[in-house]
Amino acid sequence: MTDPAHGAQHSAAAFHAVYGAEPHGTWAAPGRVNLIGEHTDYNDGFVMPLALPHTTIAAAAPRTDGVLRLHSAGAPGGTVALHLDDLRPAPDAGWAAYPAGVVWAMREAGHPVGGADLHFTSTVPLGAGLSSSAALEVATALALDDLHGLGLPRAELARLAQRAENAFVGVPCGIMDQTAAACCTAGHALFLDTRDLTHRHVPFDLGAQRLRLLVVDTRVRHQLGDGAYAKRRAGCERGARALGVRALRDIPYAHLPEALAALPPEPDLRALVRHVVTENHRVEQTVAHLDAGRPRAIGPLLTAGHASLRDDFRVSCPELDLAVEAAGAAGALGARMTGGGFGGSALVLVDEDAARPVTEALHTAFATAGHTPPRIFPAVPGPGARRLTT
Numbered sequence: 253m254t255d256p257a258h259g260a261q262h263s264a265a266a267f268h269a270v271y272g273a274e275p276h277g278t279w280a281a282p283g284r285v286n287l288i289g290e291h292t293d294y295n296d297g298f299v300m301p302l303a304l305p306h307t308t309i310a311a312a313a314p315r316t317d318g319v320l321r322l323h324s325a326g327a328p329g330g331t332v333a334l335h336l337d338d339l340r341p342a343p344d345a346g347w348a349a350y351p352a353g354v355v356w357a358m359r360e361a362g363h364p365v366g367g368a369d370l371h372f373t374s375t376v377p378l379g380a381g382l383s384s385s386a387a388l389e390v391a392t393a394l395a396l397d398d399l400h401g402l403g404l405p406r407a408e409l410a411r412l413a414q415r416a417e418n419a420f421v422g423v424p425c426g427i428m429d430q431t432a433a434a435c436c437t438a439g440h441a442l443f444l445d446t447r448d449l450t451h452r453h454v455p456f457d458l459g460a461q462r463l464r465l466l467v468v469d470t471r472v473r474h475q476l477g478d479g480a481y482a483k484r485r486a487g488c489e490r491g492a493r494a495l496g497v498r499a500l501r502d503i504p505y506a507h508l509p510e511a512l513a514a515l516p517p518e519p520d521l522r523a524l525v526r527h528v529v530t531e532n533h534r535v536e537q538t539v540a541h542l543d544a545g546r547p548r549a550i551g552p553l554l555t556a557g558h559a560s561l562r563d564d565f566r567v568s569c570p571e572l573d574l575a576v577e578a579a580g581a582a583g584a585l586g587a588r589m590t591g592g593g594f595g596g597s598a599l600v601l602v603d604e605d606a607a608r609p610v611t612e613a614l615h616t617a618f619a620t621a622g623h624t625p626p627r628i629f630p631a632v633p634g635p636g637a638r639r640l641t642t
Contacts, residue, residue, distance in 0.1 A: 471625075
């Protein structure tokens, strides 16, 4: 991970090398891990992400000719140049569609956003389920907001970033990732109601309890735009219609058996509904434990959430399942996959003294199975999006 101050200097220098001028500032937005609450956000449910120290940094300067130029240190192909009047939704258009989509969404919403030069650097692992796309979108949105003096609330920046990904890029994601990138605070998890975006910062200082949260990047690269994610979202919407509710969030946990019995006899449909309703309940239980100072008690909830994602929602993969199983066998308090699934990362809650043996057990398990070695690092709640330099 790059220190933000050093990263800002590096990004400004790279901007000058690409564009031959100084940027007007640098802005950062973090990746995130979702402690619990998976595939609930597009069902108007509850989530609990926290920001990572890993960030995407945007160095930017305005233009007056209606041209948008985009360059990424991590993407091949050089600078992408687009005219604002020509911006149209562009699924499968590559990495540049994400920042271009943000510009499009802001202009569609009536905000006076003009051309700009932007250069991006990032330490958020790509495809690891840590929301590299949301970090890119929110860094862009915050930079443009500042450059044009819009003063938009963070929640509105998150909504615009989500619209960019939904309508411009073509990925039907919920609002969680963008809200986490825009609104998280250091030392806290974000308890978010995705229906109205009300949220509360819940203290999450595991070190004070001699605990540690590990991220296990399986290095299996996921791709949410390949149709599997959209299929599950459509199934959830079909279940809500069948039950006569606005969203599955409206099914109380206590009434789940009656709801399942009322659904059409489709096993997949019942499984999707069961996951969303039980996952919302697990988020509420997790918040209650953290509020009461019982972080160790969330371990079984993490593991139960993984079982639900694996068996009911069917978005896990062998590497994620192995990470959860091996961590549990080595003494972890709980573990689960995080993110949209089909690859990416797992979270492991451990006692501080168990971090090293659990890490060693994970490496051994992956080597024995013939998998690529995982990348393992601690998740320390960091700040949300912010301006780094002027």
